[in-house]
Amino acid sequence: MFRCVLTAAGLVLFACSTAAYAQKQTIGAPPEASNMKLVGTNDLQARSAYQPTIHHQGDRWIAYIGHHGGTDDVPAPVNPMTGQAEPNGTSIVDVTDPARPKYLRHLPGQEGKYESGGAQMVRVCDGRALPKGDPSAVYMLRTFGSEAHEIWNVTDPASPVLITRIAGLKDTHKSWWECDTGIAFLVSGAPDWRTRRMTQVYDLSDPAHPQKIRDFGLPGQEPGSTGAVPTELHGPISTGPTGNRVYFGYGTNKGGILQIVDREKLLSGPKEPTPDNLRFPEIARMPMSAFNGAHTTFPMLDMPVAEFAEDKDGKTRDIVMIVDEAILNECGEARQMVWFADVTTETRPMMISSYTVPEGSGQFCQRGGRFGSHSSNESMAPVYYKKMAFIAFFNAGVRALDIRDPYHPKEVGYFIPAITVATDKRCIPVEGGERCKVAIQTNNVETDDRGYIYIVDRANTGLHILELTGPARAAAGLPKN
């Protein structure tokens, strides 16, 4: 009996100490992981990171990583390669050997702090894929803070050369560039539109000579309109001329909208931004709860669903994975998470499932910083496409989801990097001041064709390159490592 009491007391003590440990990350503590393993890291010069894009470039693999602006404490970190203070821009890292990433170049961005500066977004296309590109060149499309889009020749990734700038904007964000056609859906803020973010469609098949096709947005956002202004755009993803669809996500953490658009009608339809012309290419629109936004709208069309294999109809489904973005620190808003919509009957899209990290699994609301989803990998390489999705979940790190049955997505792995001395604090207002905590803020994730997973940190902790292990690796169909 006495032994039972002692055992029970020990269990309570263990549970309490585990909870206390889980609530706070400490420097020197190991990363938290399940079925994911760290392969290599780079500190990215302690710059707040947004979007990584991994490009197979000749016989090398290059990571292009967009950065937010600087922080109040360090508006322009010193680049140790030049010795100069440089506003955050784009980090270019050779990840051919993922265990030993080699930092090649920092390309400064717009001066400014947090969302107001930097060069947050980046896409890369080979010249040989673009209809009018230099076949020997590689091109990087990036945002330049809020004011411009730029195209750089990154054939030598250590020595980029600016080719084109599309400027005069009031905001920019996560654009999409079709490498096989050159058509780009640029998230811009045209000065005369009533919203900070809308779409400017460009033909960038010749990167040196951008050709504007049209402006696009939701009716009510266009110049001259009155009344309520619909939620602003976050980003589109196109399936190109073959799929003939563009999936637009509006809203970040509020009032999200998934808009399904006929790409051909968008490109060739009447271009004057009237309400009728803006409605013309729209196939369907799915409003979400006011609690959630549509940060990323990732299409996975014609997915075979094992559960439906014996059904006479509907064996395959067109799925769009929608990821919200958490905005507020320490759970100061409704939970932002991941949603799966069945858009097989395009005019009647329906939400079918959702996923969130269980808060209690790590007391994430007490850890500091944001807890909730932000983004998914956007690579459509066969290694993971329609099988596995990776979700950046801020202080809960990256989460690996088995999505082969999108009606029942299942977490099969996770990785929460350790914090370092570079990890920046996150604060909330309290009476008479503010209270700050330090925690990982995994902002974005991308994968490469080899199966490596790249996560980057908004709180300046850098780049972590991961691989799947154990059952997660088996679920993805990868050979044992």
Next chain:
Amino acid sequence: MIIAAAVIALGAVAGMHADGTERGGRWREMAWPFPRDGWPAGRAFRCVAGGCDGAELYIRAKRGFCNCDTGVADDDEVDRVTDIDLISPRFAPVAPGHAVDFAAMQGRIRHYDLDMPDGTRHAAAGLALSRRCDLLVAVAQGAGEANAVQRAALVFLETEEMKQWMAATLDGR
């Protein structure tokens, strides 16, 4: 001091005197009249005496806003973030707005004509203020003249009780 200056400035903008205490009206709190949306409900008031009779004032915090450094940058931002569209989707600004300093925050205020669901026309003043990455938005609307409604609402908002509430709600308390 800043608030007083703001009221004087706003009175001047509106072509009115800044003797607002007499014209502040008497406001009675009522239930938040709008359906649940993405932001937590705020507070709503109806003017029951003092020259703004029948006007209504709605105020709430909207925490989490990407323009942390630029704040409420232009009139389009005011159109988007104030709750004017909750009162009526058919609203039209009557003139460019004005930059304001109010309760140690910067922002803009703009006047609107509202086509109400019952067919009447109301005047409204929309106020959007930013504090770092958060917003405080207020709309005053009524059948009366927009400047008078605005002035009465601003005088009420500068009372100690409302200032304390604004600070607390922006802190998430």
